[in-house]
Amino acid sequence: MSDYSDKxxxxxxxxxxxxxxxxxLLVRKYQERLYWHIRRIVINHEDTNDVLQNTFIKIFKGLDxxxxxxxxxxxxxxxxxxxxxxxxxxxxxxxxxxxxxxxSKLVNSLQxxxxxxxxxxxxxxxxxxxxxxxxxxxxFNMKYFEEMKYEEISEILDTSVGSLKASYFxxxxxxxxxxxxxxx
Amino acid sequence: MEDLSKIAPNxxxxxxxNNFKVPDNYxxxxxxxxxxxxxxxxxxxxxxxLFFILKPQFIATFxxxxxxxxxxxxxxxxxxxxxxxxxxxxxxxxxxxxxxxxDLLIDFIVNDxxxxxxxxxxxxVIIDYLIDNDIDYSTxxxxx
Numbered sequence: 001m002s003d004y005s006d007k008x009x010x011x012x013x014x015x016x017x018x019x020x021x022x023x024x025l026l027v028r029k030y031q032e033r034l035y036w037h038i039r040r041i042v043i044n045h046e047d048t049n050d051v052l053q054n055t056f057i058k059i060f061k062g063l064d065x066x067x068x069x070x071x072x073x074x075x076x077x078x079x080x081x082x083x084x085x086x087x088x089x090x091x092x093x094x095x096x097x098x099x100x101x102x103x104s105k106l107v108n109s110l111q112x113x114x115x116x117x118x119x120x121x122x123x124x125x126x127x128x129x130x131x132x133x134x135x136x137x138x139x140f141n142m143k144y145f146e147e148m149k150y151e152e153i154s155e156i157l158d159t160s161v162g163s164l165k166a167s168y169f170x171x172x173x174x175x176x177x178x179x180x181x182x183x184x
Numbered sequence: 185m186e187d188l189s190k191i192a193p194n195x196x197x198x199x200x201x202n203n204f205k206v207p208d209n210y211x212x213x214x215x216x217x218x219x220x221x222x223x224x225x226x227x228x229x230x231x232x233x234l235f236f237i238l239k240p241q242f243i244a245t246f247x248x249x250x251x252x253x254x255x256x257x258x259x260x261x262x263x264x265x266x267x268x269x270x271x272x273x274x275x276x277x278x279x280x281x282x283x284x285x286x287d288l289l290i291d292f293i294v295n296d297x298x299x300x301x302x303x304x305x306x307x308x309v310i311i312d313y314l315i316d317n318d319i320d321y322s323t324x325x326x327x328x
Contacts, residue, residue, distance in 0.1 A: 020219065027215040035211075039204050049210075056218045118203030125198055145200070169191075176192035 004029075006072040013063055023063075027056055030073065033146075034080045040141040041084040043106045043130075045115045051087050055080045074155045081138065081156060103130050128178035132171050139164055140171040
């Protein structure tokens, strides 16, 4: 992983001679975090790979216009989240699926995914997360699995901290009920 | 929200781990794949046009249009087949003389503003002459 700060990477990127090198370092620095973030949204590895590639292509095209008003990683996460959600919407439109069918399609894809090796309880947890409404699912993943601060999530999703706390609370209650219900 | 075990005891018992995996060397190879994609030439006009044409929503719209035109042309063909020729109409009347009322037909022709009845003045003169001279039409026919 690159030891350069975001500021240094941006400054390299703006220098034409170091542009490709800087972008390569940036990809190496953020690819894993963005990969896992997208993977939890679209579930399947192949789809995640496509979305991650598109995300970095968009980042490359837009990096010149990036004004350092927000943190670079917040901006990258925002692009990745938008790309993942757009991908799911396109998938739903392509198969003419209502939301509930798309979620069941994601559950099926999780169960047959050779790159998922969770036991029964982990699979149950993922199914519970997939049963949540889109916004609650995003907030739960970012808070619970990615352990992000509410302030960071707030910047990425452009939502108030209070609203995020409420979404997370509802998500946790629903997941608890799902797990409790499936255990009985 | 800090104490997860109080509001979600079952969830807090589940070990927090990442069970998703990636293919071997995925993250080692990924930067090169992205770099190659970025270096690729931008798509040509033809490929962009084909992509636009082959989009699912355009395929769906095109299919609907094809179905519409096929249905329309089939219905239209049947409609044309239903138009009878003059000979067909004449033949029908010959075979079904009792089925229609001649007076009704005459009334219809006389009252229909779309049908122009020619004003035969020569006939009118002859009829007027016969009436004026009190000549019976059948007597005249017999004499001839």
